[in-house]
Every structure is written in structure tokens, then in C-alpha cells.
Amino acid sequence: MFQGAAQLNLDSKGRLAIPARYRDVLLNACAGNLVMTADADGCLLMYPQPEWQPIRDKLLKLSALNPKIRALQRRLIGYAEDVLMDNAGRVLVSPALRTYGGLDKRVMLVGQGNKFELWDEAKWQAQQEADLSFAGGELPPELEGFSL
Amino acid sequence: MFQGAAQLNLDSKGRLAIPARYRDVLLNACAGNLVMTADADGCLLMYPQPEWQPIRDKLLKLSALNPKIRALQRRLIGYAEDVLMDNAGRVLVSPALRTYGGLDKRVMLVGQGNKFELWDEAKWQAQQEADLSFAGGELPPELEGFSL
DNA sequence: GAAACATTTCCCACTTTTCCCCACTTTTTA
DNA sequence: TAAAAAGTGGGGAAAAGTGGGAAATGTTTC
Numbered sequence: 154m155f156q157g158a159a160q161l162n163l164d165s166k167g168r169l170a171i172p173a174r175y176r177d178v179l180l181n182a183c184a185g186n187l188v189m190t191a192d193a194d195g196c197l198l199m200y201p202q203p204e205w206q207p208i209r210d211k212l213l214k215l216s217a218l219n220p221k222i223r224a225l226q227r228r229l230i231g232y233a234e235d236v237l238m239d240n241a242g243r244v245l246v247s248p249a250l251r252t253y254g255g256l257d258k259r260v261m262l263v264g265q266g267n268k269f270e271l272w273d274e275a276k277w278q279a280q281q282e283a284d285l286s287f288a289g290g291e292l293p294p295e296l297e298g299f300s301l
Numbered sequence: 302m303f304q305g306a307a308q309l310n311l312d313s314k315g316r317l318a319i320p321a322r323y324r325d326v327l328l329n330a331c332a333g334n335l336v337m338t339a340d341a342d343g344c345l346l347m348y349p350q351p352e353w354q355p356i357r358d359k360l361l362k363l364s365a366l367n368p369k370i371r372a373l374q375r376r377l378i379g380y381a382e383d384v385l386m387d388n389a390g391r392v393l394v395s396p397a398l399r400t401y402g403g404l405d406k407r408v409m410l411v412g413q414g415n416k417f418e419l420w421d422e423a424k425w426q427a428q429q430e431a432d433l434s435f436a437g438g439e440l441p442p443e444l445e446g447f448s449l
Numbered sequence: 450g451a452a453a454c455a456t457t458t459c460c461c462a463c464t465t466t467t468c469c470c471c472a473c474t475t476t477t478t479a
Numbered sequence: 480t481a482a483a484a485a486g487t488g489g490g491g492a493a494a495a496g497t498g499g500g501a502a503a504t505g506t507t508t509c
Contacts, residue, residue: 164487166467173485193433198449208449209304213414215443222441223342224432229449231411231418233304239469241486249306268449312497314457321495387459389496 155264168243176242185238197254197271204267303412316391324390333386345402345419352415
């Protein structure tokens with residue numbers, strides 16, 4: 154269960170130091186084996202390898218002849234990379250993924266349940282504001298009866 | 302299982318160096334025997350030979366009287382070529398396929414489960430943007446209940 | 450039919466990049 | 480305040496990328 158947002162810095166080689174509070178969990182859950190991929194909203198996603206696998210398998214079973222499914226497969230499978238935490242608790246974010254996410258130095262790592270989101274800090278701010286401003290209007294039916 | 306995107310360069314002879322992380326897998330799965338062919342979206346496809354064979358067989362069993370099936374057969378079977386990895390882990394992309402895919406030098410090799418997609422870099426970028434912008438609207442029914 | 454030329458294929462060597470490990474600085478906690 | 484843990488940076492060995500050249504195969508022309 155991952156939650157909470159942290160402002161972090163990529164170092165000069167593009168490495169991301171995972172906050173210490175997650176490291177033991179990640180070592181136990183997957184021996185530091187993580188999967189990074191690209192999200193439609195312009196951020197990156199980071200899964201423990203065992204969480205990623207069933208999602209990938211479901212995706213690959215869908216028909217590649219449907220254009221929307223094909224697009225989803227292209228992004229999620231196409232950008233997916235195995236990454237391994239090093240002894241200092243860092244993971245290397247590949248050039249391809251850094252480019253996709255517009256990551257330079259200042260980034261936000263945001264816990265989202267079974268995975269993390271990784272944002273360029275400026276993009277994260279923008280997304281926050283966008284989410285606030287469009288929050289009005291109709292609620293989706295799934296939220297009927299939902300109370301905080 | 303192939304995943305991940307890599308920016309690669311064709312050399313002056315039209316050879317493509319397969320990223321090292323795939324080489325052992327490909328040698329074990331098919332002794333370096335691959336099949337390249339043309340995809341409808343303007344990229345090339347590359348299968349390990351054992352993955353390609355059942356697809357080809359299924360295609361050939363379909364009725365050639367249906368124009369859409371006929372078109373699919375023409376492209377996939379018509380452009381298919383056997384290629385063999387050399388000792389340096391490279392495959393030669395034939396002039397015909399290079400022309401079809403508009404491949405010059407800078408290309409993207411994208412893992413897609415049982416196969417690879419091979420794109421001209423500029424085309425790949427364009428395709429990515431197109432996929433994002435048309436993602437809105439109705440989801441295909443197969444994706445109901447799909448969660449990341 | 451043979452020889453010369455062109456083309457392709459295979460192999461070797463060099464350069465570049467990547468990855469892994471170690472050490473230092475900074476921060477936190479007892 | 481001291482010790483331990485976390486954050487940060489750098490260096491070096493090993494592997495991967497790249498290009499060129501030689502040998503073999505095929506083709507064309509005389």
C-alpha cells in the first residue's frame with residue numbers, strides 16, 4: 154500500500170532515490186524488482202514487478218486489431234522497463250522514459266495504492282490545478298452514495 | 302516477453318543492432334531466427350520464427366475472397382522475410398522493408414509481448430501523439446472494469 | 450564457359466557507453 | 480554530541496555499439 158507524495162531530485166545520471174520508508178517494503182515484496190512505464194496523463198507509473206505482471210498479461214490478451222486497445226498496449230507495454238533498486242535504494246530512469254515524462258531534475262513521487270506515479274514537478278502542479286477546476290458538474294454513477 | 306522502447310540507429314549497411322538484453326532470449330527461443338514483415342500502421346513487425354509460424358498458418362486458412370482478409374494476407378505474408386541475427390546481435394533490414402517503413406537512420410524498437418514493432422523515429426512520435434488525442438470518448442467493452 | 454566485377458555475408462577490432470560499487474557529505478535520532 | 484542512516488557524487492571495469500575489411504557468393508559480359 155503506497156500513499157503520500159514526496160519531492161525528490163534526479164541526480165546527474167538520471168537516478169531516483171526511493172524514499173527510505175518504502176525500501177524495506179519493496180525489498181520484501183519484489184526484491185527491488187520494479188517496472189516503470191508511461192501513463193496517458195504524462196506521468197510515469199512504477200509497479201512492484203508482481204503487481205505489474207497480471208496487468209500486462211490482461212493487456213496482451215486483448216485484440217490488437219482494435220485501435221484503442223492497440224494504443225493502450227503500445228504505451229503501457231511499449232514503454233515498460235524492468236528496473237532494479239541498487240544498494241543505495243536508487244533506480245535508474247531510462248532516457249526514453251525521462252523524455253516521455255519530461256523529467257529533468259525536480260520530480261514528485263506519489264503513492265497510489267499498488268503503484269507509484271512519477272511526475273515532473275511543474276507538470277504535477279499543473280495537473281493539480283486542472284483537477285480542481287474541472288471537479289464540478291455531474292458525478293459519475295460509481296460515486297453515488299460515496300461519502301468521505 | 303518483450304517490452305520497452307529503445308532508440309537505435311541503422312548503420313550504413315541497413316543493419317539493426319538488437320539491444321543486448323533481448324539477445325539471450327532470442328538465441329534460446331529461436332536461435333536468432335526472426336521474421337520481419339509490414340504492419341498496417343506504417344511500422345514493421347519482428348517475430349521470433351516460432352511465434353510467427355502459427356500466425357501465418359491462421360492467415361492462410363482464411364478465405365481469400367474477402368477483400369479485407371486478402372489485403373491483410375498480401376501485406377503480412379507478402380512482405381514477410383526471414384532474418385538471422387549475426388554474431389554481433391544485428392539483423393539486416395532489407396531495402397524493401399526499409400522503404401515500406403520509411404526507415405532511414407534513427408528508429409525505435411518497441412517490445413509488444415510476443416513481437417517487436419520497428420518504427421521510424423519521427424513516425425513513432427507522430428503515432429504517439431495521435432494515440433493520445435483520440436483516447437477520449439467511449440471505451441471498448443473489453444476494457445470495462447480494467448484497472449491499472 | 451570463364452573471368453572480372455559487383456554484392457552480400459561474416460568476422461574482427463576499436464570506441465563508447467553503461468552499470469556497479471565505493472566513498473564522502475548531510476541529516477536525523479538516540 | 481556522537482553514531483547511524485540516508486542522500487549524493489564519482490570512478491573504473493566490463494559489456495555493448497559501431498565501423499571497416501576480407502572472404503565468399505552470385506551475376507554479367509565477352
